[in-house]
Amino acid sequence: MHRYLSLLALAGALFAGDALAWSAEGHRIVARIAEAGLTPAARAEVDRLLAAEPDPTLAGISTWADELRDTDPVVAKRTAKWHYINFDGRCGFEPPKDCPGNNCVVTQANLMFGVLANRDKDDASRTAALKWVVHLIGDLHQPMHASMRDDKGGNDYQVNLDGEGSNMHRIWDGTIIERRALGAEAYATELLLQPLPDDPTLASDRPTLEWALESCRLVESGDLYPAEGTHVIDEAFLDAQLPLAERRLREAGYRLAMMLNYALARPKNVP
Template sequence: MIRKLLTVLAFAATLISAPAQAYWEYGHETIASIAYRNAKPETRARIDALLRQSRLLETPTCPAFTIEQASVWADCVKPLGERFSYAYSWHYQNVDVCKPFDLKSACRDGNCVSAQIERDVKLLKDAKVPVREKVMALVFLVHFVGDLHQPLHAGDRGDLGGNRARADYGLYGPERLNLHSIWDGWLAERAISTPPSLVRLYSPQERAAVQGGSVEDWSRDSWQVAKDAVYATAMGDPCGPPPKRSKLDDATIAKLVDPAREQVVKGGLRLARLLDEALGG
């Protein structure tokens, strides 16, 4: 009996821990694969050439020889402590969804995801920047565009991007589950794995529909998704009193699959545009 109980507990532990990595890995890798597939051939050649130099980063436990590996490098190096602690706040921007969109207040001194995306593009364009710095700019850029399109990295309501908003995912509801982990993990995994595959060559019309605008425009877009798709479905009134614990039932989860898929596609195609601008000649 004890052995059986331990087996059940071990299985439950894997269920809790594994999906927490789903957006960090599955989402980022999918966005990177879409971008690579839809970038110009010359852009892909320059990406490959830079990533062949990724040993210059001196992070052997966090390789970046492919664009998929590069897409998760910025998260992989977090445990390396002081070497990369300066970049912690670059992964997100807490723009209040219950106030008029205000990116400047959330991005003071450039310590936010949108400002770093723009910085990385500038570094990649600059012929005078050393190769090592270009490689780092590339791996940061690939990751940060993915972060910007996870809505809770772009908007929140004073709850650390949903990390303090407790929530149940269908019948699953361990105490530590929250809106952020649901959109990072459980929902991202379901959305990306729902057929058809998101990794394909998109038509010029499909690309034009999402690639236009600036990084600030994309920030506003993701911020709006945070308000309308994340908080509204979890709380009813996205700016009303938060419940002690939100409950996303199966019907609600099914409705969120398409918005979650759309964010991944937007991220991939917009990343392709930035890579072409920075490296496509």
């Protein structure tokens, strides 16, 4: 893992549609789980970098990248493809094919991590990078944002729930978790009671890609969609998806904490 993270610091060279990845609540849940796992040194650096923010917490900035649509449409348009990756019919990564121009969530998560971890960068750049890392690690774990299907991350797969139209991307963004009617803080507190088992991806030289491939394989299994040819879903379908959605939130939160601890509080003699 250390080898991979040090490589990320040097990574400067290396269409899921218009829906967001996780609802605002989902991103805040991931961020609150990560906040609980920060070391004191990493937390102090987060506090310093976010001191000028209206809500100077990871949860407070977790939706910043989506809010650019309203606050800075030009930047939002330029970075729209950073939130997802389209694997072309298979769960395998060929950068020129799957991430042209480095415009995908896997590469941008790596590049932003490199900026955040670089202590020679100015605070404004590192703060923006922190906002991106918090958001993009959440995005990586929303299965519809790393899909091998040709339905634009579920946006083109229309469904009917309780007599109302929706699509599979929107169902995974928020419908599954929001129906529990818990606030982000309460939800994160509940999920923190369920620690993750050993995580083999942390030994990888490329964990962000591993996390995207995890999402892709979940989509590839077909279990995230209703039965083939079916477009009417019900509460039972949502109940069946809930454990996986909550697991992905937990994984995203714990993994984000690990990345931030390394980027913000690693010993100075570690490259």
